[in-house]
Amino acid sequence: MQVHEKRRDLVANVAALKRDQKTVGFVPTMGALHKGHLALVERAIAENDIVVTSIFVNPTQFNNSEDLVNYPRTLESDVKLLSELKSNDIIVFAPSPKEVYGDQMSSINYNFGGLENEMEGKFRPGHFDGVGTVLKHLFTIVSPTRAYFGEKDFQQLQIVRKLVEIEKMPVQIIGCPIYREDSGLALSSRNKRLNEKQLKASPLIYKILKQAKKDFGTKSAVKLNEWVSLQLKKNEELKLEYFEIAKVSDLKSIKRKQKDTKYRAFIAVFAGDIRLIDNIALN
Numbered sequence: 001m002q003v004h005e006k007r008r009d010l011v012a013n014v015a016a017l018k019r020d021q022k023t024v025g026f027v028p029t030m031g032a033l034h035k036g037h038l039a040l041v042e043r044a045i046a047e048n049d050i051v052v053t054s055i056f057v058n059p060t061q062f063n064n065s066e067d068l069v070n071y072p073r074t075l076e077s078d079v080k081l082l083s084e085l086k087s088n089d090i091i092v093f094a095p096s097p098k099e100v101y102g103d104q105m106s107s108i109n110y111n112f113g114g115l116e117n118e119m120e121g122k123f124r125p126g127h128f129d130g131v132g133t134v135l136k137h138l139f140t141i142v143s144p145t146r147a148y149f150g151e152k153d154f155q156q157l158q159i160v161r162k163l164v165e166i167e168k169m170p171v172q173i174i175g176c177p178i179y180r181e182d183s184g185l186a187l188s189s190r191n192k193r194l195n196e197k198q199l200k201a202s203p204l205i206y207k208i209l210k211q212a213k214k215d216f217g218t219k220s221a222v223k224l225n226e227w228v229s230l231q232l233k234k235n236e237e238l239k240l241e242y243f244e245i246a247k248v249s250d251l252k253s254i255k256r257k258q259k260d261t262k263y264r265a266f267i268a269v270f271a272g273d274i275r276l277i278d279n280i281a282l283n
């Protein structure tokens with residue numbers, strides 16, 4: 001397995017492979033890899049000749065500087081985990097901010113057709129501009145055939161689909177199912193920071209989503225919202241930031257259901273200062 005820190009080395013490596021007509025799968029990450037990331041890499045290995053995994057904690061997508069400082073940085077163990085997949089077809093790209101952004105680390109101001117203003121967009125101003133900007137840079141450097149994203153960040157996934165449309169980038173975006181602990185907690189690099197009590201409380205998030213899915217046919221969106229707020233008020237470790245039932249197409253939150261429309265429920269919760277998000281398809 002090769003690890004490149006320099007943009008030019010990665011570009012030269014991928015260019016040589018592409019000259020040989022090899023397909024390139026790309027799994028962008030911010031490191032602190034877990035089984036969910038490894039599942040994306042394994043899928044990318046199965047569907048492409050080679051796989052590039054980037055490990056880069058992107059400063060422009062953090063609207064909270066403490067979150068950026070506290071974000072786990074575990075390059076050595078990340079590389080070890082990837083090497084345990086025993087594939088000769090993985091290339092790791094672990095650049096510095098300068099290698100990605102050059103001398104000017106700033107975000108492009110994107111219009112993702114309103115997707116950026118819903119849910120995470122409301123609570124994390126500038127976040128999706130940062131995600132869009134770093135992915136534009138990374139897609140340019142890696143020039144992947146396919147790129148893989150987890151559905152845990154479903155809003156991000158929809159925005160990435162929009163990004164490649166706006167930037168006219170010839171990469172196929174592939175969404176992959178949420179990977180969960182046996183407890184139901186969606187895997188996230190932030191889970192490493194949960195203390196024992198928070199970890200014990202956190203399965204409630206998925207329990208609530210599953211119940212909301214069960215009740216979606218019979219209860220109104222308003223009633224479900226009230227029920228979710230109540231469940232979280234009763235819990236001392238978790239604090240609800242938002243629960244929304246939204247259309248898959250534009251991620252707009254709904255009060256009333258319509259026929260022939262796909263919906264998902266989205267939730268964001270704080271455990272102490274650790275922010276956890278999750279979502280579920282409702283129909």
Ligand code: PAF
Nearest residue numbers: 028029030058131134153
């Ligand atoms: O989902 C993430 O880990 C990040 O938002 C991504 C896609 C790697 C961009 O920094």
